Each structure stands twice: as structure tokens, then as C-alpha cells.
Amino acid sequence: MKILHDIRLLFWRKMMETLRNPIYIIVSMLTPVVYLLLFSPLLKKLSIPGYTSKDILNLFVPGLLVIVAFLSGLFVGYTMIDEVKTGVIERFRVTPVSRFALLAGRVLRDLVNTLVIVIFFTLVAIPFGFHVHVLGYIVLLMLVAMLLITTSSFGNALGLILKDEDRLSPIVQGINLPIILLSGMLLPMVLAPTWLQVIAHFNPAFYAVEAGRLLVAGHVFRAQVGEAFLFMVPMTVIVVAWATKAFNNALS
Amino acid sequence: MSKPVVLSKNLKKYFNSKKGVVKAVDGVNLSVGQGEIFGFLGPNGAGKTTTLRMLATLMVPTSGSITIAGYDVVKNPDEVRRHIGYVGQNGGSDRPATGVENLLLQGRLYGMSYSEAMARAKELVKLLQLEDFADRIVYTYSGGQRRRLDVAIGIMHRPEVLFLDEPTVGLDPQNRANLWEEIAKLKAQGVTIFLTTHYLEEADALSDRLTIIDQGKIVTEGTPKALKKEVGGDCITIKIEHQKEVGKELIDLLKKEASTQYITEDSEFIKIYVKNGAAAVIRLTELLNQQKLKLHSITVTEPSLDDVFLKKTGYLLRDKDVDEGGHR
Numbered sequence: 001m002k003i004l005h006d007i008r009l010l011f012w013r014k015m016m017e018t019l020r021n022p023i024y025i026i027v028s029m030l031t032p033v034v035y036l037l038l039f040s041p042l043l044k045k046l047s048i049p050g051y052t053s054k055d056i057l058n059l060f061v062p063g064l065l066v067i068v069a070f071l072s073g074l075f076v077g078y079t080m081i082d083e084v085k086t087g088v089i090e091r092f093r094v095t096p097v098s099r100f101a102l103l104a105g106r107v108l109r110d111l112v113n114t115l116v117i118v119i120f121f122t123l124v125a126i127p128f129g130f131h132v133h134v135l136g137y138i139v140l141l142m143l144v145a146m147l148l149i150t151t152s153s154f155g156n157a158l159g160l161i162l163k164d165e166d167r168l169s170p171i172v173q174g175i176n177l178p179i180i181l182l183s184g185m186l187l188p189m190v191l192a193p194t195w196l197q198v199i200a201h202f203n204p205a206f207y208a209v210e211a212g213r214l215l216v217a218g219h220v221f222r223a224q225v226g227e228a229f230l231f232m233v234p235m236t237v238i239v240v241a242w243a244t245k246a247f248n249n250a251l252s
Numbered sequence: 253m254s255k256p257v258v259l260s261k262n263l264k265k266y267f268n269s270k271k272g273v274v275k276a277v278d279g280v281n282l283s284v285g286q287g288e289i290f291g292f293l294g295p296n297g298a299g300k301t302t303t304l305r306m307l308a309t310l311m312v313p314t315s316g317s318i319t320i321a322g323y324d325v326v327k328n329p330d331e332v333r334r335h336i337g338y339v340g341q342n343g344g345s346d347r348p349a350t351g352v353e354n355l356l357l358q359g360r361l362y363g364m365s366y367s368e369a370m371a372r373a374k375e376l377v378k379l380l381q382l383e384d385f386a387d388r389i390v391y392t393y394s395g396g397q398r399r400r401l402d403v404a405i406g407i408m409h410r411p412e413v414l415f416l417d418e419p420t421v422g423l424d425p426q427n428r429a430n431l432w433e434e435i436a437k438l439k440a441q442g443v444t445i446f447l448t449t450h451y452l453e454e455a456d457a458l459s460d461r462l463t464i465i466d467q468g469k470i471v472t473e474g475t476p477k478a479l480k481k482e483v484g485g486d487c488i489t490i491k492i493e494h495q496k497e498v499g500k501e502l503i504d505l506l507k508k509e510a511s512t513q514y515i516t517e518d519s520e521f522i523k524i525y526v527k528n529g530a531a532a533v534i535r536l537t538e539l540l541n542q543q544k545l546k547l548h549s550i551t552v553t554e555p556s557l558d559d560v561f562l563k564k565t566g567y568l569l570r571d572k573d574v575d576e577g578g579h580r
Contacts, residue, residue, distance in 0.1 A: 017349075
């Protein structure tokens with residue numbers, strides 16, 4: 001099918017960038033490890049309901065995986081702006097390639113990179129005391145993938161629409177911090193006052209983090225897991241549709 | 253002229269801004285024939301790029317129609333896309349990839365097989381003389397090298413029409429001359445070329461036919477030769493001392509001269525268009541002597557496209573280019 005053929009070509013265009021300069025992905029792989037080494041020891045002294053100091057990584061690692069996916073996607077807008085400025089996007093928009101393929105090629109590259117980072121980090125965390133339930137973990141990867149697809153599509157569309165780093169930065173930074181703090185990634189939201197917990201329920205990353213903690217323990221059929229899918233599947237579909245439309249309309 | 257490849261009728265693009273409606277393109281009719289180089293000349297902000305973007309399926313017109321290679325641009329953009337090549341102002345070559353990779357990807361996005369695309373890429377590397385750098389990453393290219401690759405990418409799939417938006421902006425004279433040669437080569441291969449430019453020399457040197465656009469409207473069109481002929485005869489440019497004070501009086505006087513066809517002035521020069529330059533110069537110096545005006549310089553030239561532009565719009569293209577405003 002032509003669309004799959006085009007997506008494959010555009011995926012490899014971006015993948016070649018990664019493979020030519022592996023240093024970027026290597027740095028991205030090391031960042032969560034730095035968290036593991038320099039931040040997680042702090043958690044061991046805290047008393048968090050449901051966790052002992054031995055399995056504290058089962059609290060911390062799922063949150064970190066979700067945030068890695070969230071951030072990897074959100075910041076792709078900068079590369080997009082680069083490509084708008086060098087005319088690459090315009091060049092592709094004049095070809096008879098489906099607008100969805102133009103988006104999907106990029107998002108898939110980001111997805112592969114992120115899964116590599118996430119799985120690498122998981123493997124590193126295991127010797128530090130992270131216990132993982134395989135089926136639960138696979139379901140968690142699905143959530144991570146959806147979150148990445150959403151944020152990468154969103155980031156790309158934002159770059160395409162704004163076309164300027166100075167306009168992109170405040171938006172990306174403005175989204176970044178509240179989403180991370182309200183996801184309960186660093187400390188679980190159980191510790192938060194009620195009003196904060198209420199706000200957190202509007203945060204896609206919160207659902208993924210909550211579900212993730214249950215999933216790594218093997219609780220695949222819990223309500224929170226269902227909730228996460230219920231929230232994230234429609235969100236992914238809507239954002240991807242919107243981003244595709246941005247490729248169609250953009251005056252890049 | 254043969255059957256038109258590009259045809260636009262009453263093409264309009266209006267933008268809403270805070271100050272009201274901006275008529276970026278306001279009723280443009282174009283007709284470009286098979287195999288010609290069509291120049292689209294105008295100052296920055298005249299509506300050139302906006303028009304081009306509508307022709308190249310990148311922007312939907314407010315009203316009017318465009319047909320390219322027989323297909324309607326709004327109703328059938330994908331079919332139009334198959335028949336056109338486009339090189340935007342910013343180029344389009346992907347910086348982190350090599351020149352050859354850029355060409356291969358372009359060919360394959362248009363449905364060529366790998367071997368077809370490779371063969372075509374080799375052909376273009378030769379045609380546009382990319383041999384020395386085609387296998388290098390585009391980041392390492394000079395401006396001129398990148399431009400040549402941009403053009404090669406634009407014609408990779410053998411389009412019927414190639415749109416070039418300000419192809420030589422930012423190039424030094426040497427590279428500009430080279431690119432002009434390459435464009436002439438493409439024409440020899442039968443490619444129809446639609447070229448926007450704000451360089452008069454470029455429009456003059458390259459176009460078979462050209463259209464001048466100003467403030468969203470077409471001012472005039474024709475072959476460069478015919479347009480210059482329309483201005484007629486010769487152009488005498490004079491510069492006199494204290495032009496500011498005496499200029500107006502002198503112009504009134506010059507207008508009464510039988511040989512004067514048309515006259516314009518700006519802060520520095522007065523331009524007088526006459527049938528016979530040599531005869532008029534003699535008469536002119538006499539006249540200035542009588543008026544006791546001191547002449548700084550006097551030159552007689554054949555009319556240029558600049559003179560065409562001046563006559564049609566009332567100002568010089570070069571002056572307008574100083575303030576780079578307008579809509580893209």
C-alpha cells in the first residue's frame with residue numbers, strides 16, 4: 001500500500017538522523033539512569049503507603065518511564081521548526097504523499113527511540129531492585145507508546161503551526177512542569193491534598209503513572225488500568241487527527 | 253503559444269489582519285505555455301510568493317481557479333502534485349542527509365523503484381554538476397551547492413512544470429550565473445519553468461515571457477523585448493545640481509519639448525524617455541545651459557525592465573525593495 005510505503009521511507013529518513021548521531025540517543029538513555037542513581041536513594045527514607053524501602057523502585061520506575069515518553073515527544077517541535085525553516089516540510093507537502101504519512105514517519109521514529117530508551121532503563125533498574133511482571137509491563141509499554149504518539153504528534157504540530165522557537169518555548173515549558181508535577185511521578189499523588197488530586201485527574205500522564213505502578217506489580221485488570229486506556233485511546237486519536245490536519249493546512 | 257500548462261483565472265488571496273483585509277493577490281490571470289520560462293517579477297510583498305504557493309497546492313485561494321496540466325488545483329491537488337516540481341525560497345534539501353539520499357527519497361516518494369531513483373539521481377548529479385559533493389551531508393554544502401541540489405530535488409520526478417521561488421537570492425554573482433546556466437539547461441530538456449524573482453536582470457536574462465506584479469495585481473506582461481520596446485526609444489538619465497529646488501520647474505519645461513515621450517524623477521535623477529537619444533541629448537544640454545543649470549551627469553541607455561516597471565507603476569523596483577515588507 002502506498003501509504004505504508006511512504007511512512008516507511010519517511011521513517012527511515014528520520015531514523016538515519018538518529019543512527020548518524022547516536023550520541024543524542026545515548027545521552028537520552030543515560031538521563032533516567034542518573035535519576036535512578038542520584039534521586040531514588042532519597043525515596044528509601046520516606047514512608048509511602050503500600051511501599052517498603054525494598055520495593056520503592058516499583059513506585060519510582062513506572063513514573064519515570066511515563067515521563068521519559070512524555071518529554072521525548074513534547075520537545076520534537078524544535079526539530080520541526082528547523083525543518084520548516086530549511087523548507088524540508090514545504091518540499092514534502094508539495095509531493096503527492098498523504099499528510100498522515102508525513103506525520104506518522106516522524107512519530108514512529110520517536111516511538112522506536114523512546115521504546116529503546118524505556119526498555120534499556122528497565123533492564124538497568126532490575127539489578128537495583130525493580131521487580132517487573134512481564135504481562136503487566138507489556139501493557140504498560142502500550143500506555144507509554146500511546147503517550148509518546150500523542151505528545152510527539154502534538155509537539156510536531158505545534159512546531160509546524162508556530163514556526164518559531166521563541167513562540168514554541170513558553171508553551172512547551174508551560175505545559176512541561178505542571179504535567180510532571182501533577183503526574184505523581186516523583187512522589188505519588190496519594191500524598192497530595194485533595195484539590196491537587198482533583199486537578200491531577202485532568203492530566204493524561206497521571207493516569208499512565210497510576211496504572212503503570214499497578215501494572216508492573218501484575219495487576220492488569222484493575223479499574224485504574226481501564227481508566228487509563230479509556231482516557232488515553234480517544235486522546236491519542238484526537239491529537240493525531242488534529243496534527244494531521246495541521247500538516248494539511250500549514251503555511252510552512 | 254501552445255496549450256497552457258499553468259492557467260489561473262481571477263485568482264485572489266485575501267488575508268484578515270488587525271488593520272482589515274489585506275489583498276495579497278487580487279485578481280491574477282496567468283497563462284504559461286509548454287516549455288517556456290515564465291518570469292514572475294515584482295518587488296517583495298507584491299504577491300509573488302503567495303501566488304506561487306497557491307499554484308503549488310500549498311495554499312487554498314480565496315477565490316478564482318487554477319488549472320495545472322489540466323487538473324484543478326483545489327479539487328485535485330494530488331494529481332497536480334504529481335505533475336509539478338517546487339523549489340521554495342528556503343530550498344528543501346534535508347540537512348542531515350547526503351545529496352544522493354535526498355534525491356533517492358524524493359524519487360521514491362513519487363513512486364520510483366530504488367533502481368529507477370538511483371539511475372535518475374546519477375543523471376541529475378551529472379546534469380547539475382553535483383559530483384564533488386553529492387555523497388556528503390548537506391550541512392557541509394555551500395549556499396550555491398545547496399541551491400543546485402534543491403533544484404535537482406525539484407526535478408527528480410521529471411515534472412511538467414518546475415516552480416522556482418527566488419532561486420538566486422543569497423547567491424554570489426558567480427553562483428548566480430552558474431544557476432542561470434543550469435536553468436537554461438532544464439529548459440533545453442523541455443521543462444516548463446515558472447520563476448519568481450525581484451531581480452530585473454534575472455527576469456530579463458532568463459524569461460521567454462514575463463509578468464510584472466505589484467500590490468497583488470498584474471501590471472503588465474509580454475516578452476522582455478516587447479516590454480522594453482513599449483517603453484520605446486532611449487532613456488536619458490540626468491543629474492543636476494540643486495535638483496530639489498529647480499527640479500519641478502525643469503520638468504515642466506522638459507515636458508513641453510517635442511521629443512519627450514515620458515518623464516519621471518526621484519530624489520537623485522530625472523529620467524526622460526525619448527525617441528532618439530543622441531539628438532535629444534544635444535537639445536537637452538542647450539536647454540540646461542539656457543537655464544544656467546549645472547549638469548552633474550548625463551547618460552543615454554536603451555530602456556531596461558526597470559524602466560518598464562517605472563513607467564507602469566510610477567516608482568523604481570529598486571526603491572521598493574528597500575523596505576522588505578509584505579505577506580508570504
